[in-house]
Amino acid sequence: MTLSVTVRQAFGAFTLDAAFEAPRGITVLFGRSGSGKTTVVNAVAGLLKPQSGRIAVDGHVLLDTAQRIFLPPHRRRIGYVFQEGRLFPHLTVRQNLGYGRWFAPKEARREDFAHVVEMLGIGPLLDRRPGGLSGGEKQRVAIGRALLSAPEIILADEPLAALDEARKAEILPYFERLRDEVAVPILYVSHSAAEVARLATTVVAIENGRVTRAGPAADVLGDPAVTPLGPREAGAILETRVLSHHDDGLTELAAGDDRLFLPRLPSAVGTPVRVRIAAQDVMLSVPRPAGMSALNILPATVADVRSGDGPGAIVSLDTSAGRILARITRRSAAALGLAPGTACHAVIKSVAVAPENVGGSSR
Template structure:
């Protein structure tokens, strides 16, 4: 199932000119606030009428301004989740959930209320009203309501931005479960790269109303030329590993394809499971020779593939780590001292890892 978007619109001080295709899986629209992400999402959902647009979902025409076609939101079969949940305060959780069912179309079998409540762990909340729920609980109910509308695609517009860090960590596993178990295509809008790295398969980088880059998440996050647009402090690659052992000292061992084993804090996932690892560029140290006597447990052989000099004192180095690419952020002085150049072997010392099982 593919979402195809071609859109142009003029705002005072900002011209939107975007074209992309979102394949099956989770596609993330990522960019700074004010870059046009939410306007784009609203145009896809039929909540905003752009100057020019052609939008299709699996070949079904949603918007075509040249043909004067613009389906109303309730006919688009898109499940919408906003950052504030937008639940009906006078209805119980169960009534909010079933409200979405009235918009379901077609006779194809779909999960019912009980199945969605179990998926999102909200069965104990069904008799309560929104005022008595936490922010994370309200967002799970909003997601459930969208799912029960029988959508062909789910659009989540900054669904975690109104939550504190603890509530974000609570709800992210449910979004991962939704991704893995429902197989429903999702368009995920966010300016938080850690959320995008955990959830998305495809990344679309939006910058000042334009599409700066679009493609597989792992490829774009490892591109040193995109690091400034993604945010130097957030820059980092995502790699996939397979769990091979759980050790008695509280560590989990995983295998990076082509690179060898890596040690992680203990994970609950079973042996054989795949895990997605986020390696921040600022958490990678480089050494020409294999260092000895360090407390770091993960010292891996890599090869320099690309270097990008920054405008200031820093830069980015792209490294081949087995079958994957990662980034290292370092100063120009360090790069010169190491005499780094493409093709040079070196060792990457990983200070920390963010894990999404």
């Protein structure tokens, strides 16, 4: 299933003018606060009727201003996951989940209750009430309720924003399973680069109401021109696979023809793993460096050098593992003679890759 969105809406001096497609998996609307992400989600949900646009799911039209079609929210089969769980406090978890099933059309393909409970790890919670749940547990129940309503689309508007880091780490693996096991498109709003890199199959970058780039996550995040949060948040995604776990606490990953060593991961040998490498954590050397503590030294070829107005530059590097970005000074780029085609080496400290930048691959 694919969600197609074209929306135009003016709010005084600000105009949202966005068009994109969201296939199966998680499509993340990525950008700063105020860029128009939530407005897009509200238009898809039917909470906003835009001045012009068309929204459809596999030919099922939800909005077409040219044809004067506007389905009200209650007639759109949408599962909405808010920043807060918004569960009914007087009902048990089982009853909250049943409330979602009550809204599912009789003819719709329904998710199996037992599978949803297992996928979200909420079996032990079924007889408890929301008041006794953590923030992460409430969000898992809210996701389950949305799934059991047999939606055509799932909307998640910054669903982790209200959680602390520990609860975010708890719930991210469940969103990965949701991405990989659910057939409907998931439209997910975020302004966290690490969150986007870990979850997204598709990224729609939005700046000042305009889509600046849309496509597969690795392509969009590996483009140095796409920096909706600024160059400090630039980084690229590598798709890797667990090769082995070593006695000294490191995990060895296969990354193309190269190897990456990270602090020990909980993934089994052979498991695909997605790793975000932040541009500011990559150093460059033309000759292969020796006598260094860094374990990850990847041969690379410069694809592009992009300088800003300040002292910094973003260098795009092609490696056997995929595209990597490095954030260095313009002075360093000049001293190294970096230009498209230059052979060099990318140096990445193992401990620089934070746990939140490592997750299950969508492959």
